[in-house]
Structure formats: structure tokens, C-alpha cells
Amino acid sequence: MASTEIITPLLGGGLIGLAAILLMLLNGRIAGISGILHGALFTRGAGNWRLLFLAGLVASGLIAKLFFDSTPSVPALPLPLIALAGLLVGAGTYFGCGCTSGHGICGIGRLSTRSIAATAVFMTTGVLAAISFHG
Amino acid sequence: MNSFVSFVCGLLFGAGLLISGMTDPSVVIGFLNVSNMASGQWDPSLMFVMAGALGVYLPLYHFVVKKRISDNKAPVYAEQYHLPKAQRIDRPLLLGAAAFGLGWGISGICPGPGIVNLPTGSLTVAWFVACMLGGIYLASRVMRR
Incomplete structure (x- = not known):
């Protein structure tokens, strides 16, 4: 297996974990991207830290684009299907209180049974959808 | 300082996603599409990303953050820890x-x-x-x- 399948994922994952635990230790917040988005959309006033975190995410993407010319290979799917996927991700993370980061990393990291259950469920339906649409 | 930490954590988190390959949808689909396992085309990346992230988050949460919470200490730059209450x-x-x-x-x-x-x-x-x-x-x- 190539290093892009083990070494860089481990290092990148470690950096994700470091960013998430620093946000908890220093600011007392869960680094769940969907929760941060929900809060940024619906919390008046005190939502500043969320906008700054999101700005940091965008800045990382901008740096990658400008200096490393990173281009994601997005699946060639019809736009209505992308729309359906976006709606499912938005509504699903709202009802399910989290996504890959909030449940998969912070939640499992705290050994939350809700997050372990949610992660098992979205991994399962994710596998089913990927096989159905890309298998 | 709280604001600075929020921005820098977003920046580091994004850098982690980029380095790990998770910002590339084809890598994510390559992991979720387990029908590729038989042909040897399956991409295990996401598993190692989770391992790397949990390898840092889990021990530090349990040995540092939890201890601070039980000692009634606040986060370094905030007044309280915001943890989900639902069980x-x-x-x-x-x-x-x-x-x-x-x-x-x-x-x-x-x-x-x-x-x-x-x-x-x-x-x-x-x-x-x-x-x-x-x-x-x-x-x-x-x-x-």
C-alpha cells in the first residue's frame, strides 16, 4: 500500500485530532463541523467563534488552492443528485446532531454511546449508498 | 485569545483534512465502496484518518480534559465546557x-x-x-x- 493510503492519512488525522482537542481544552467546544454550521446559522450574537472556526477552514482551503493547486476529484453526478446528497447531509446532521467530525472523532473520542451508535449507522448507510451509486 | 484559537483550530482542522486526503471525494467514496475489496482497489485511507484523529483526541480528552472538568477547572480561554447533554x-x-x-x-x-x-x-x-x-x-x- 502506498504512503498516501497510510502515512498521510495518519498524519492528517492526527492534525485533525489535535485541532479538535485544542478547541476543547482551550475554548471548551466540540469541533463538530455540522454543529458549528447549525450554530452559526441559528445562534444570534454569541456565534462568533463558530464563524472564526469556519473562516479558518476556508483559509486552509484557500492556501491549498493558491500554493498547492489542490483540486478535489468530485464525482461526476447530475446536479439534482448532488442536491439530494446535500439536502440529506444538511437535514441528517441536524436531526442526528452531528457528522463525521462531531460524532466520529469528538463523540467517539469521549466514548459517547450516542456518537458510537450514530457513527455505526452513517458508516453503514454510507457504504450502502457508495456501493449503489459508485460500485 | 478565544477568537484566535477558534480561527487557528479551524485552520489546523482544515489542513488535517487536506493532508489526510479527506477533502477528495474520490478517496472517501473509494473507502465507502467496499465492493472494491475483492479486486484490491479498496482505499483504506479513512480508517487511518480516524485512527490518527482518535489516537490524539481520545487519550488527551480522558487524561487532560476530563480531569480538568472533575477538578472544576474552566477551559483555558473560556468560562465553561460545552458538552452535549443528550444521553x-x-x-x-x-x-x-x-x-x-x-x-x-x-x-x-x-x-x-x-x-x-x-x-x-x-x-x-x-x-x-x-x-x-x-x-x-x-x-x-x-x-x-
Whole structure:
């Protein structure tokens, strides 16, 4: 297996974990991207830290684009299907209180049974959808 | 300082997603599409990303943050820890997670990589993020959290 399948994922994952635990230790917040988005959309006033975190995410993407010319290979799917996927991700993370980061990393990291259950469920339906649409 | 930490954590988190390959939907789909296992084309990356992230988060949470909480210490730059209070595995959690997984498996994009990929100028990503925000809005009209 190539290093892009083990070494860089481990290092990148470690950096994700470091960013998430620093946000908890220093600011007392869960680094769940969907929760941060929900809060940024619906919390008046005190939502500043969320906008700054999101700005940091965008800045990382901008740096990658400008200096490393990173281009994601997005699946060639019809736009209505992308729309359906976006709606499912938005509504699903709202009802399910989290996504890959909030449940998969912070939640499992705290050994939350809700997050372990949610992660098992979205991994399962994710596998089913990927096989159905890309298998 | 709290604001600076928020921005820097976002920046580091995004850098982690980029380095790990998770901002590339084809890598995510390559992991979720386990039908590739037989032909040796399966991409295990996401498993190692989770291992790397949990390898840092889990021990530091349990040995540092939890201890601070039980010692009644506040976060370094905030007044209190904000932790989810819900305990019960209920229907909205499971149905929501199921719906999220379907959308994730179709597109290969989850919320973090969607935001990080916005500056690439990909119309597909922008369209996905717009619809994701629409989904959050619609869901909030159905159920207040």
C-alpha cells in the first residue's frame, strides 16, 4: 500500500485530532463541523467563534488552492443528485446532531454511546449508498 | 485569545483534512465502496484518518480534559465546557445519521470537506454546500433543537 493510503492519512488525522482537542481544552467546544454550521446559522450574537472556526477552514482551503493547486476529484453526478446528497447531509446532521467530525472523532473520542451508535449507522448507510451509486 | 484559537483550530482542522486526503471525494467514496475489496482497489485511507484523529483526541480528552472538568477547572480561554447533554439513543439520532450517511455515500462530501473545498471554485461543491445549508434550514423548520 502506498504512503498516501497510510502515512498521510495518519498524519492528517492526527492534525485533525489535535485541532479538535485544542478547541476543547482551550475554548471548551466540540469541533463538530455540522454543529458549528447549525450554530452559526441559528445562534444570534454569541456565534462568533463558530464563524472564526469556519473562516479558518476556508483559509486552509484557500492556501491549498493558491500554493498547492489542490483540486478535489468530485464525482461526476447530475446536479439534482448532488442536491439530494446535500439536502440529506444538511437535514441528517441536524436531526442526528452531528457528522463525521462531531460524532466520529469528538463523540467517539469521549466514548459517547450516542456518537458510537450514530457513527455505526452513517458508516453503514454510507457504504450502502457508495456501493449503489459508485460500485 | 478565544477568537484566535477558534480561527487557528479551524485552520489546523482544515489542513488535517487536506493532508489526510479527506477533502477528495474520490478517496472517501473509494473507502465507502467496499465492493472494491475483492479486486484490491479498496482505499483504506479513512480508517487511518480516524485512527490518527482518535489516537490524539481520545487519550488527551480522558487524561487532560476530563480531569480538568472533575477538578472544576474552566477551559483555558473560556468560562465553561460545552458538552452535549443528550444521553439517549433516540429516533432522530438514528434516522438523522442514516440520512447523513446516504448523502455522504452518494457525494463523498461531508460538512468539513465541503467548506474546505469552497475556495477551489468547484461549482459542484458550491452547489452541494448550498443544498446542505438548505437541508439544515428545512430541518430546523420541522424540529427545533
